[in-house]
Amino acid sequence: MLITDDFLPVPVPESLNATYLVPVKGLPRVSTKSAVAGLAGRLAEPVHGLARQMLDSPLMSVDTRPIGEFPELPPDLLTAFGATEAQLDRLAAATHLVVVQAEYRPGWPPAHEWAARAVAAAVAESVDGDVVDVFGLQFLAPDAALRSLPDEQGRIRLVDWILVPYSSDADGLWFTTKGLRRFGLLELQTQGVPDHLTRAWGAVMTGTARRLLRDWTDGLAGEEVPAFVQLPVLATVTGHDIAVAYGNPEQHGATAPVLLRLELDPATDPDADSFLSLRPPPGHPGPDGRYYAAACATLFAGIQPDVRYARPGDAMSKAIATARAGLEGIRARFVDGQLPRESQLVVKYGLPGDDGPEYVWAGVTSWETPERIVGVSASDAATDPTVRIGAPVVVETADVVDWALLDGTGVVEGGWTQAVLDAGQRPHTDN
Structure with missing residues (x-):
């Protein structure tokens, strides 16, 4: 070998x-x-x-x-x-x-x-x-x-065969998979994931599992079972991998691939499991959690950082008006626990800057009063050094210009301003 x-x-x-x-x-x-x-x-x-x-x-x-x-x-x-x-x-x-x-x-x-x-x-x-x-x-x-069993073409939804449990530790969230051993492959783990990426990173783990499982079974395709299968140290995952793992390939177009470094983490206890750890690629500056947040921003629409505009055009103005008109209703559903299970509510709000406002996203953790939202930042702000991925933020509802409900495949509700940007109808800017 x-x-x-x-x-x-x-x-x-x-x-x-x-x-x-x-x-x-x-x-x-x-x-x-x-x-x-x-x-x-x-x-x-x-x-x-x-x-x-x-x-x-x-x-x-x-x-x-x-x-x-x-x-x-x-x-x-x-x-x-x-x-x-x-x-x-x-x-x-x-x-x-x-x-x-x-x-x-x-x-x-x-x-x-x-x-x-x-x-x-x-x-x-x-x-x-x-x-x-x-x-x-x-x-x-x-x-x-x-x-959950295969169709005539042998296709399955991998999400029916693996779980992605997580728990908290001092450095953030610890994610593992439970189910890859059914196929002989070691389970995956990621440590130090920011708390607001709970749902998104579970989907990234599932999509990565799908990609690695394909490499794994390709390595077992011969008549003789080998002693080892060589997996790429730099694994890639795309939005398509995630969509296929959830059985919805038509619901997600191609995205830029995200690189994840694979490390073997052997157990020291003979009764414990060994893992394949997912880490940022070599040379990534800053904490691991920042890379994971950037990866999610690449793979899922709706939480892209640093969106700026100074003079909104008609399409953007209508998008903001639509989003603001729905704030009262989405708050009521959030407070009453009526949002879909394991979904994540995020809001986009403006930060003042020399070149006009900078718009960033935050995951909502509490919305006790209509005027104020408590959450965690989903991106690093260029104009405010205190607004960093995973940092707690307090948002005035009057500053909110959009909201979105996310699940493992992306935006399921809201995200009107992002839809305008994704459609290429970008308003004029001073940048």
Whole structure:
């Protein structure tokens, strides 16, 4: 194996395993084979055929065991990953678990995951129950599990197979992925992410995972499973990677690629996970968090920094008027908790400057009174050295000229002034 500074050798496991559980009260009345046969016409045939073949092979086992023989599933973690009270109640009432396990070699397709999830979903549907994905510690409704499986072209939404949890530490947010090990790849992590990038950086992690997973499976395409796959030290991610990972390739055009440096972070504890760390590329000046914010500004419309104009034209004037007319309504939704889950509200406001106002974005954290907004800056201001990425800011509502609601794919509501700029209708400036 050739080792260079441009590539990082990542070890390949000898085999991969998938485990899914179906909690049941009593014993299933329908055989597993009959349940899987009932999926005919509802699954893409390559996956349906794969599930039937593995069910008849030594690569898959399906056992029904008394629930007391299995380690207790932690309700707190299940809740943290989205379990509902109804699902937890059904788990508490279960007397048995149907355990679906499959094993396969690393590579594409991940037959162990696709077949095991399909079989578990078929069993859960036959007993009006749930699927528990042991790897992700997630409940899946049978129909959701089936929708996550590949279509006729073998396409999946990667967001259905990996999670991106995060937690706070002294340097900001620590993001990790949970799900890449299904495919044999080490999980990713990023540390020191500014707090206001919670949703955006989760999407960047998902898009990067999609890009690296493609490189990973390309390296496993031969007949023999290699001991290592060489991944590029400088990984790239684009808006298209993010959109494909979320299953919406038509909703995001091409963006400039963002570079991320890949570092192997091996665990010192044999029971802990090793990670592939995402860092700014070599030579980047300043703190890592500043680079992450700039990367998000490149990949997502609506939080671009340093937008200036001195004499707005008609299109921009109308955009500002539209945005300001909606401030009362968006504040009411924010205060009442009526915004979409995991969305981020940002506002654009003006800072005085010698060459006219400078307009910057801030993520909203509190809006207790109509006249004043508390938030964190989403960009560095050129005219005010105290306004830096991640720094707390207090914004007078009278200074706000636009607002936008962001999710992992970009602007979902608002952003009228940005739409004018993106359309090329830039007003005159004194710059």
